[in-house]
Amino acid sequence: MDAQNKNQANKYSIIVPTYNERLNIGLIVYLIFKHLNPDGTQDMVIQLQKVYGEDRILLRPRPKKLGLGTAYIHGMKHASGNFVVIMDADLSHHPKYLPKFISKQMETRADIVTGTRYVKGGGVHGWNLIRKLTSRGANVLAQTFLWPGVSDLTGSFRLYRKSVLEDIINCCVSKGYVFQMEMIVRASRKGYHIGEVPITFVDRVFGSSKLGGSEIVEYLKGLAYLLVTM
Amino acid sequence: MKHIVKIFSLVVAITALWIGLLQSSVIPRSHTWLLPVYFVVSLGCYGLLMVGVGLMNFPTCPQEALLLQKDIVEAKEYLKQRGVDVSSS
Numbered sequence: 645m646d647a648q649n650k651n652q653a654n655k656y657s658i659i660v661p662t663y664n665e666r667l668n669i670g671l672i673v674y675l676i677f678k679h680l681n682p683d684g685t686q687d688m689v690i691q692l693q694k695v696y697g698e699d700r701i702l703l704r705p706r707p708k709k710l711g712l713g714t715a716y717i718h719g720m721k722h723a724s725g726n727f728v729v730i731m732d733a734d735l736s737h738h739p740k741y742l743p744k745f746i747s748k749q750m751e752t753r754a755d756i757v758t759g760t761r762y763v764k765g766g767g768v769h770g771w772n773l774i775r776k777l778t779s780r781g782a783n784v785l786a787q788t789f790l791w792p793g794v795s796d797l798t799g800s801f802r803l804y805r806k807s808v809l810e811d812i813i814n815c816c817v818s819k820g821y822v823f824q825m826e827m828i829v830r831a832s833r834k835g836y837h838i839g840e841v842p843i844t845f846v847d848r849v850f851g852s853s854k855l856g857g858s859e860i861v862e863y864l865k866g867l868a869y870l871l872v873t874m
Numbered sequence: 875m876k877h878i879v880k881i882f883s884l885v886v887a888i889t890a891l892w893i894g895l896l897q898s899s900v901i902p903r904s905h906t907w908l909l910p911v912y913f914v915v916s917l918g919c920y921g922l923l924m925v926g927v928g929l930m931n932f933p934t935c936p937q938e939a940l941l942l943q944k945d946i947v948e949a950k951e952y953l954k955q956r957g958v959d960v961s962s963s
Contacts, residue, residue, distance in 0.1 A: 667960060667961070670949070670953050670958055670960060671945075671946055671949040671950070671953075674948075674949040674952055674953060675945060675949060735942060735946070738938075738942065738945075761933070762928075762932075762933065763933070764933060765933075766933055766935075767933035767934050767935035767938070768932070768933070768934060768935065769934060769935050769936055769938055769939045770939065773929075776929055776932050777925070777929055780925050780928040780929050780932065781925050783928070784921055784924045784925050784928065785921075788921060789881070790877065791877070833877065844935040844938040845935075846935070846938050846939050846942050848942075871877065871878060871881075872878050873876075874876065874877045874878075
């Protein structure tokens with residue numbers, strides 16, 4: 645990314661794991677470049693007119709769907725920045741928050757900046773009452789027993805110092821969203837400084853059965869694992 | 875120190891306090907025996923209260939869905955003009 649940070653030495657790599665996100669990845673790339681250019685629309689258009697450039701967008705496919713944790717590790721091998729942002733490809737994580745993540749990190753010198761949906765200024769759209777209830781219940785349980793130090797444990801829109809990401813990702817063993825929880829709790833236990841930025845989350849995957857009985861059991865097992873091993 | 879050790883120490887401290895109360899008879903015995911039950915029940919109620927309060931105050935952002943739709947249209951327009959295939963299939 646260009647001369648948009650006063651500290652020229654920082655370089656931000658953005659890893660977007662994808663599976664069946666054909667259209668969304670195009671939209672995400674457009675929005676990323678739109679929001680990371682501070683000089684206004686005209687400059688953005690000039691930049692984008694160079695059609696991004698292959699040195700700035702790297703596509704590193706794998707033979708089949710292999711899991712999120714390994715996708716991050718795979719992405720990191722090709723990331724040249726000293727900071728890494730991870731975000732979802734389905735547009736629930738909006739690139740307009742990227743400048744806020746970056747400036748929060750600079751202000752607080754945090755090792756990790758995580759997006760939180762649960763504080764004022766953040767929020768969720770597209771969740772029904774049951775979904776909100778389970779999310780809230782899960783959060784209260786996690787806060788009571790884990791004392792994690794962050795308000796949104798399962799969020800996956802985060803900025804990591806690359807060395808920190810490398811350190812924790814190799815220790816994590818969980819899958820799915822428990823993996824996100826394990827990452828942040830491990831980081832907290834290791835004493836890394838974690839900052840938070842309120843983000844809005846628009847869930848467009850309506851009707852997805854993300855919270856069935858087995859999901860809840862998996863969550864409780866993950867919580868117990870984190871409680872006992874951290 | 876591992877987190878579970880912290881929690882364990884907390885439980886041990888509370889248990890010691892409870893045993894102390896049992897032995898010293900400051901509170902009538904019958905009540906003291908029930909203290910752990912009261913404690914767990916209040917913890918449960920507190921948890922339910924936090925869930926309820928959190929649910930009522932759950933931050934939502936309906937306007938963000940609209941903004942996102944606008945962003946999608948803008949992005950599709952832009953990419954289409956540059957020859958990118960933006961069909962949804």
